[in-house]
Each structure stands twice: as C-alpha cells, then as structure tokens.
Amino acid sequence: MSSHRPLGVAAAVITTLAWGGMFVVAESAFPHVDAVWQTAIRYGAASVVFLALLALVEGRRAFARGPELRTVAVLGTVGFAGFNLLAFVGLRWTTPQAASLIVSTMPMITAFVLWARTGVRPRAATWVTGVVALVGVATVLGDGDPLAVLHGGLGRGDLLVLLGATCWVVYTTGAAGLPDWSPLRYTALSATAGAVVIVAIALVLSSLDVLTVPTGADLAAVAWQLVYVVVLAAVVAVLCWNHAMRVLGPQDGVLFINLVPITTFTVQAFRGHAPQAGELVGVGLTVAALVANNLWSRRARPAAAGTIPAPGRVEAPGRAGRDRSLVA
Template sequence: MGMNKIPPFLLLLIATILWGGNFVIGRAVANELPPFTLAFLRWCTACIVFLPLAWVPLKRDWLTIRKHFPAVLFMSFTGVASFNTLVYIALHHTTSINASLMNTSTPILIYILSFIFLKERLTRNQMIGTVISLIGVLFIISKGSLASLLQFSFNLGDIIMLVAVICWSAYSLLVKHFSGKLPGNATFLVSIFIGIIMLFPFFIYEVTNPAVHIIWSVTSISSILYTGIFASIVAFICWNTGVIRLGANKAGIYLNFIPVFAALFAVLFIGESLKVFQAAGGILVILGVFLTSREKIWGLRQKLNLSQQIK
C-alpha cells in the first residue's frame, strides 16, 4: 500500500508513536550507550538510509544550499548535533516521561524566541498560553515542590532537556526563515552529514576513553537502528506526508501525543510510573500550547516540513 492510501491521521499517529519511543529508547540504553555514541551512530544510520532518497534532489539543489550554507551549518548544529544528543544526555539523569513532557513546551519557546528576535506581536491568547505553559514546565522540573522552586533545586536532566528544547526552537526559527529558500530533503541530508562531522570527535572520545562504558548487545544495536531508521527517516516521511494531506494547523495538534505515547511505553517497557506532578504539569503545558495554537504563531513550527524531521 502506497503512502497516499494511508489515512493522514494514521500517518501522523505513526510519527508521534515513533518520536515518543525515541525518549524511552534513550532512557532504556542509558547504561549501555553513552549519549554521543548513540547520537553519532543514529545519524550515520539515518544518512545511509536517506542518501538514496535525497541524492538526486541534492545534486539538483546543491547550489542553493551552498548559497545559504551558514544557515545550514547552524541548522546542523542546533537540530542534528545538539538537540538529540542533549536529549540523550538528559535521559541519563531524568525519566523519559519528564523529558517528553518538557519537549511539549517547544512551541511556546519558539513563540518566545520569535517575539524576542523577530519582534512578533503578543496577543492575549499567546500571553496567557505562554504563562500557563511555563508554569507547567516549572511544575515538572520542580516536581511540584514550591521549596525546590524557591531554592532553585532542579534535576540536572530536566535542565539539560530545557537546553535541548531551546536548541530545537532556534533550529525551528531558522527553518521558518529559510522555508521558501532551502529545499527540504536535500537540506535535511546535508544537515545530517554536517551533524555527523560535528559529533565525530565526541564519538571518538567516548569509544577510546576507558572510563566510558559501552555495551554492544542486541538491545543497544536495535536502539541505534530504531532511532536511525524509524525515529528519524520513517517518522519524517510519515509526518510530512500527513502534514501535506491534512494541513499544518490540524497536524500540529498531533504533536501532543508524543508525551502520551512516551509515558505509555515508559510504564509498559522500562518500569517508569506517571507521577501526579508530571500529569499536572503536562496538562498545563498542553493547555498553554492549545491556547497559543489558535494564533498564527503556531505555524512557526507546524507548517514547515523541515522542522519535524529529526525528533
């Protein structure tokens, strides 16, 4: 069955299921694969799989990419080399449920950055939604404890995850700015290749450092294949096809399923449990996103094909 015969809502659900699984996989193999090794091998796998699909567009569009190479370089740093690596580092210190819930704040941070750097206006819904979502984020990282909040006593993994989301938000702003200038598939392939080069020295450090323990097993190798093939390429194709057929605004709502699937998989497969503060904080974040999604600013993340390809 061709992709066009699959209902668009199902394609979008498949993408969010695969992205939700990425958080659980990163947590599950934290004791077997160090973060830079997992990120490096993930993108090597993705590059091998995606190369045959994007090689012809790359040859055709290379001059355009070269013209905007500084932007592509920064996209590679924030979206490929940094985001998922920071996620995997965070998952050494926090739960996959927490990390996925923190990730739902991405549209809000994109909105904040667009207000700061692009001078976009604030509407009433955007201001209310931003405040509600930020309260939700604070609720998650403080574990619902006012004392932790007042003492700035936060989990290191949650803070690293927040930095990861900021990187993704910066990447998304670049994608928005260059959406009409850079070709999708070819830019994605070049971004992957540059990201691999950036990650290579850190990968070498981890595999040659006796203090860093790497366990090669069926689980760790399967995790590399899952993140490289399914969480990167398959999810990217499913998401973009679904967005084209259903529309960006309607498709964007499906991103809220990522923490739902991540929490479900975490409970079923790695023994995590959903805490009250996580549920409450997640509801606040999603409520804030819903309010801001009623405005045009939501399109900064959802209307762009590139900005969803590497979750």
C-alpha cells in the same frame, strides 16, 4: 488536499508515537551505549538514508554547492547535534517522562525564539498559556508540587533537555530562510552536517578516555534499541513529520506534538512506572495550554508581514504558506 488528510493524520500520529517512545528506548540502552555514541550512531546511519533518498528523488542537482550550504551546515549542527546531544545527555539526570514533556513545549518556545529574531513580542495569549504550560511542566518535575523547582527541583538534566529543545526550534525556524529548498533536501544536508559534528565529538571524547567506544558485543546487546532510534525515531519519524506538515499545515500538524508526553507516560506505565496524580495534573495543564494557544492563534492569525507567526508556523519571505517546519 482533503483526500490526503487521513494520510497526513496517520503520518503525524506515527511520528509522535515514535518520538514518545524514543526517550524510554534510548535510556534503556545507556548501560551499553552512552548518549553521545548513541546519537552518533543514530544520525550517522540516518544521514546515509537521507542522502540516498535525496539522490534518488532530486538527483545530483540537490548536492550542488551554493552560498546556502554554510547556513545549512550551521543550522544542522545547532539542530541535530545540539538537540540530540543535549536531550540524550540530559536523560542521564532526568526521566523520560519529564524530557518528553519539556520537548512538547517546542511550539511555545517557537514564539519566543521568533521574538528574539524579529523583535516582535508574542501576543498576550501566548504569555498566559506559556505560564500555564510552565506550571504544568513544573508540577511534573516537582512530583506534584510546582514550587519544588524553586528549591532545587529543576535538575541539570531538565535544563539540558530544555536547551536542546530550543536548539531544535532555532533549526526549525531557520528553514524559512531557504524557501527554494525542499524539506527532503534541507533535512538530508543539515542532518549530514550535524552527524559529522556529532561523530567528531564522539571520537575526540573517546580518544581522551572521556567516553568508551562501544564494542560489537555492546551494539548487539542493544540492537533493537538502535534499530528503533535510527529507523523509527529518526528516518521514519522525520519523513512522516515532513509529510504531515505539508498535508495538514503547521496549525493542525503541530497539535500532534502533544501526543509525545502522553505516549511516553503510557509506555512507562506499561513498564510498571505508573504516573502519580500530580504528574497527570501537570501533563493535563501543559497539553491544555499548548492546545489553547494553538486554537487562539487560529482566531488571531497575523495580518501584517512583520507579525510573529503562530507557534509551529514559519513563513518564508515571499513564500507565505510554504512551511518548512521539521522536528526530529
């Protein structure tokens, strides 16, 4: 396993770099292709690639009907439609930097989603580091003043991104109920279900004149952005993330999610949006809290079957160690 570790690290870095630039790239395309249609195009195209890969790797048996398909369809709708629509729409009222920082708290959100699912409270360390991470996020959202969020500093865009991140955590942790499914099968079929819902929403809203269907000229104007969000931020990123989780394990792999906001802030700095001192302090607090929580979880791994796994780790019943953590 150790001989494959460098490739796992490289895969995790590729994923987080792709996601870090995703919010900036997606926002730049909004004048021509709105958030809903951009999401529909992104996962409509990515699902075709995933299905082709699934057919090539696992064959027709991977498409066999079963009782799990309904569960996968629901989880795919919650994950792919919920996260991507909410996060991309939220970008209309928040910044890429804030969105990426909120998304980076997914490992922390996982602990509380599992609390709601299992009824077992997170450890004290999770509460402490969670509060510190929230202070860091609030510092960024409040332009250096974390108390500003209590006076209207927390916008609807930030709330939408947070809700979207929670949807993705629900989708990720739901994979533990399908221990016999490969990561590729789960990704392909759930992404397809989510894409169908997203495209349906886009078509309905367009028929009601709420949205405008992008023209060929619109698509041509943002061709490179669409290639980025489809090829790099969807297909390549998800496949690399699955490989990284398999090789590194969730405890090590989840740490790389902390590179997402750092990448976003760096990209924005190169575009002329240099971060303020308060923003840097907020990013530092959030990343430090997430790393500290991960390291603490290593020292206090759950011993009992009913104990909540460390954030980012989901163990299927009877299949300890076979993680199905996925992020898109």
